Amino acid sequence: MEGTTNLSREDKILLIPGPTPVPTPVLRAQSRPIINHRSPEFHALFEELIAGLQEVFRTQQEVLLFTSSGTGGLESAIVNTLSPGDRVLGVSIGTFGDRFADLAEAYGAQVERLNFPHGTAADPEVVRERLAQDRQGTVRAVLLTHNETSTGVINDLPALSQVVREHGALLLVDAISGLIAAPLEMDAWGLDVVVAGSQKAFMIPPGLAFVAASERAWQARESARMPRFYFDWEAARKYAARRETPFTPAVSLCFALQEALQLIRAEGLERIQARHRRLRDAVRAGVGAMGLELVAAEECASPSVTAVYMPEGVSSKELRQILSQRYQTVIAGGRGQFVREIFRLGHLGWVDGMTVLSGLLALEMALRDLGLAVPAGAGVAAAREVLAGGKEGG
Amino acid sequence: MEGTTNLSREDKILLIPGPTPVPTPVLRAQSRPIINHRSPEFHALFEELIAGLQEVFRTQQEVLLFTSSGTGGLESAIVNTLSPGDRVLGVSIGTFGDRFADLAEAYGAQVERLNFPHGTAADPEVVRERLAQDRQGTVRAVLLTHNETSTGVINDLPALSQVVREHGALLLVDAISGLIAAPLEMDAWGLDVVVAGSQKAFMIPPGLAFVAASERAWQARESARMPRFYFDWEAARKYAARRETPFTPAVSLCFALQEALQLIRAEGLERIQARHRRLRDAVRAGVGAMGLELVAAEECASPSVTAVYMPEGVSSKELRQILSQRYQTVIAGGRGQFVREIFRLGHLGWVDGMTVLSGLLALEMALRDLGLAVPAGAGVAAAREVLAGGKEGG
Numbered sequence: 001m002e003g004t005t006n007l008s009r010e011d012k013i014l015l016i017p018g019p020t021p022v023p024t025p026v027l028r029a030q031s032r033p034i035i036n037h038r039s040p041e042f043h044a045l046f047e048e049l050i051a052g053l054q055e056v057f058r059t060q061q062e063v064l065l066f067t068s069s070g071t072g073g074l075e076s077a078i079v080n081t082l083s084p085g086d087r088v089l090g091v092s093i094g095t096f097g098d099r100f101a102d103l104a105e106a107y108g109a110q111v112e113r114l115n116f117p118h119g120t121a122a123d124p125e126v127v128r129e130r131l132a133q134d135r136q137g138t139v140r141a142v143l144l145t146h147n148e149t150s151t152g153v154i155n156d157l158p159a160l161s162q163v164v165r166e167h168g169a170l171l172l173v174d175a176i177s178g179l180i181a182a183p184l185e186m187d188a189w190g191l192d193v194v195v196a197g198s199q200k201a202f203m204i205p206p207g208l209a210f211v212a213a214s215e216r217a218w219q220a221r222e223s224a225r226m227p228r229f230y231f232d233w234e235a236a237r238k239y240a241a242r243r244e245t246p247f248t249p250a251v252s253l254c255f256a257l258q259e260a261l262q263l264i265r266a267e268g269l270e271r272i273q274a275r276h277r278r279l280r281d282a283v284r285a286g287v288g289a290m291g292l293e294l295v296a297a298e299e300c301a302s303p304s305v306t307a308v309y310m311p312e313g314v315s316s317k318e319l320r321q322i323l324s325q326r327y328q329t330v331i332a333g334g335r336g337q338f339v340r341e342i343f344r345l346g347h348l349g350w351v352d353g354m355t356v357l358s359g360l361l362a363l364e365m366a367l368r369d370l371g372l373a374v375p376a377g378a379g380v381a382a383a384r385e386v387l388a389g390g391k392e393g394g
Numbered sequence: 395m396e397g398t399t400n401l402s403r404e405d406k407i408l409l410i411p412g413p414t415p416v417p418t419p420v421l422r423a424q425s426r427p428i429i430n431h432r433s434p435e436f437h438a439l440f441e442e443l444i445a446g447l448q449e450v451f452r453t454q455q456e457v458l459l460f461t462s463s464g465t466g467g468l469e470s471a472i473v474n475t476l477s478p479g480d481r482v483l484g485v486s487i488g489t490f491g492d493r494f495a496d497l498a499e500a501y502g503a504q505v506e507r508l509n510f511p512h513g514t515a516a517d518p519e520v521v522r523e524r525l526a527q528d529r530q531g532t533v534r535a536v537l538l539t540h541n542e543t544s545t546g547v548i549n550d551l552p553a554l555s556q557v558v559r560e561h562g563a564l565l566l567v568d569a570i571s572g573l574i575a576a577p578l579e580m581d582a583w584g585l586d587v588v589v590a591g592s593q594k595a596f597m598i599p600p601g602l603a604f605v606a607a608s609e610r611a612w613q614a615r616e617s618a619r620m621p622r623f624y625f626d627w628e629a630a631r632k633y634a635a636r637r638e639t640p641f642t643p644a645v646s647l648c649f650a651l652q653e654a655l656q657l658i659r660a661e662g663l664e665r666i667q668a669r670h671r672r673l674r675d676a677v678r679a680g681v682g683a684m685g686l687e688l689v690a691a692e693e694c695a696s697p698s699v700t701a702v703y704m705p706e707g708v709s710s711k712e713l714r715q716i717l718s719q720r721y722q723t724v725i726a727g728g729r730g731q732f733v734r735e736i737f738r739l740g741h742l743g744w745v746d747g748m749t750v751l752s753g754l755l756a757l758e759m760a761l762r763d764l765g766l767a768v769p770a771g772a773g774v775a776a777a778r779e780v781l782a783g784g785k786e787g788g
Contacts (some may be wrong), residue, residue, distance in 0.1 A: 010426060011427040012427070012429075014428065014429075016430050019428045019429075019645055020426055020428070021428060022427070028647065032414060033406070033412075033416070034404040035406075035408075036726065037600075038727070039724060067461070067466075068466065071624055072462065072466075072624045072643070074613060075623055084621075106622065106623040106626075131787055191657055197642070198637065199645075205644060205647075206642040206645055206646075207601045207647060227500055227501045227621065228500065229465075229496070229497045229501070231627075247463040248412065249467040250463075250644065250647070252646070253598055253601060307547030320433075324433070330429070330430050340495040345775070375761065
């Protein structure tokens with residue numbers, strides 16, 4: 001694109017797996033005048049938020065609200081259910097699975113790691129075999145990622161949960177980038193702890209973590225001896241009974257959440273999930289038609305984010321720079337061992353067909369600028385076909 | 395006021411010691427489109443924020459940014475400098491001093507408490523005597539509150555710091571409701587850790603905590619064995635070197651902070667502090683003229699918040715209800731042991747003379763509605779005199 005036709009846009013096309021774009025009504029809501037967090041106005045707001053969160057978590061349990069990133073929610077899951085020295089199985093399919101295990105280790109858990117190759121999902125049979133080796137039943141908890149943001153892979157949570165249930169360990173689930181975008185039935189699937197974050201499919205800015213715990217997890221808390229204060233569940237539950245939080249919550253984000261939960265209810269979880277699947281399929285088709293290689297196989301492809309191998313000889317940093325500067329489009333780089341090898345296209349939250357088509361168009365132009373022989377229009381055409389109602393993946 | 399002349403206002407007169415009112419330009423800034431927190435745009439923003447924070451902390455040290463309430467920042471101060479079993483002196487002049495000590499205890503510190511009567515400041519001589527008893531020098535840290543929000547008392551931080559310096563323990567300071575509103579010289583006063591929160595004099599919504607540590611505190615971290623992950627300083631410093639945070643930060647609040655730091659620089663710390671002192675003096679004069687009794691003596695009266703004893707026979711809850719519903723004014727109740735005995739008027743952050751005069755007017759009307767013989771106009775008149783340039787307290 002000619003330099004002279006470019007605006008210095010703040011509102012770039014944001015194709016990253018969080019923080020996601022924020023809908024205008026949500027932006028407006030978060031600008032409401034601040035209220036006292038110990039007042040009847042806040043109590044009414046809090047009650048509405050928790051009820052809405054229970055709907056999307058698909059749970060009857062209290063959902064606790066922490067002012068932190070999602071990682072803070074994960075920390076709460078560890079420190080409220082475990083004691084130093086406890087055996088924990090950390091099932092990892094990427095960077096964020098590794099982080100969850102690191103976190104448990106930082107608090108003194110004895111973590112055994114079960115890592116699956118990046119780009120694949122956790123195999124329930126392999127997890128079953130591993131847990132079967134624990135004849136004494138001393139593994140206290142299994143850490144699982146619902147949707148691995150670093151590789152764009154979604155785990156088969158119902159099957160994995162079934163395996164963990166058979167063993168009897170607690171199942172702690174990092175659902176930060178999966179919840180809402182992909183099905184998750186906390187109560188029906190028997191998940192013990194589910195952690196989510198505001199800046200993902202909730203469509204609000206980062207700063208809030210949401211955590212729900214099963215009866216079993218609350219019972220585990222009784223004897224859990226890891227130290228905790230800011231992320232203590234019991235304090236959160238005590239204050240929740242009077243519709244408050246123990247410490248000053250991110251009030252403006254609570255306003256945003258109220259509005260976002262209304263948008264989510266209006267669209268409906270099923271339609272939201274169908275939209276995410278369709279966008280994923282469109283992105284995968286588009287990227288494939290440009291001759292690029294996908295990291296995740298179709299059967300475990302994430303509805304939130306698609307990881308793509310960098311074409312030979314192209315630098316991820318340069319690609320992202322051209323996309324941002326010439327084509328007003330922001331994509332994510334790789335993480336951890338993948339930092340140079342891949343790039344990632346988020347299609348999470350407040351994203352629709354036109355967002356994704358514009359992003360693919362920008363990607364094509366950037367790759368051609370970099371000297372790659374990408375066929376003109378092929379990516380967009382393939383994605384359009386999917387969006388027009390062609391095949392839909394699982 | 396007649397019911398028919400009332401609007402159902404969202405923008406009430408907010409006289410609470412946080413979260414404070416947010417200036418319109420800050421509200422607008424926080425609504426900017428979300429950006430990638432791992433992008434050059436964020437790097438430039440981060441650099442500007444840290445430089446601005448160093449200015450208000452009056453420090454050359456790195457200021458770390460955590461997405462949490464202020465309490466999260468306090469937790470970081472404890473877990474990064476101490477080991478389980480360490481002796482700690484918790485100096486408390488109210489609820490928030492107690493909380494800081496509780497926090498250290500939750501992580502296994504051996505906390506000795508030195509409590510001063512509510513409504514008074516910590517006496518440096520008493521602290522000196524207490525520390526002098528520690529002949530072996532085994533007290534590792536002293537916990538101090540800069541400004542105690544529950545009682546409206548400010549501590550004499552330079553004198554207290556001097557005493558702690560003589561002993562050699564680390565000095566950890568909760569400056570959440572004091573920083574910016576009251577003088578604080580981190581480097582010049584030799585404070586080892588200073589913790590602040592966004593929803594106070596920073597004039598932005600809650601959700602960010604700011605923490606700076608001295609060289610001594612960073613050295614203490616080398617051997618500190620309390621567990622930590624989300625609030626780990628070393629991870630924060632490592633990411634700060636590339637102008638990022640380890641975990642997704644509250645991006646919209648970072649936008650707000652950028653704007654607020656510009657407002658703070660434009661007004662200047664000295665003028666901000668003079669404004670807060672003047673507003674405090676006006677509130678104290680006004681409340682006194684209504685015949686109410688102040689909790690804090692003049693020499694230790696907080697520039698951020700004024701605590702007032704409830705008049706005999708009046709319920710705090712009822713007073714706050716009338717103020718909010720009839721007079722669109724929100725004040726704070728008591729905390730802890732003070733929950734029924736006192737009410738608190740915040741004059742912190744984006745608050746000016748008219749805010750305070752309107753609030754005093756509302757308070758007078760509410761008290762008269764409750765049957766108290768408050769002389770009409772006396773409170774506002776006394777406050778006006780102070781605001782018009784009469785005497786200014788210390």
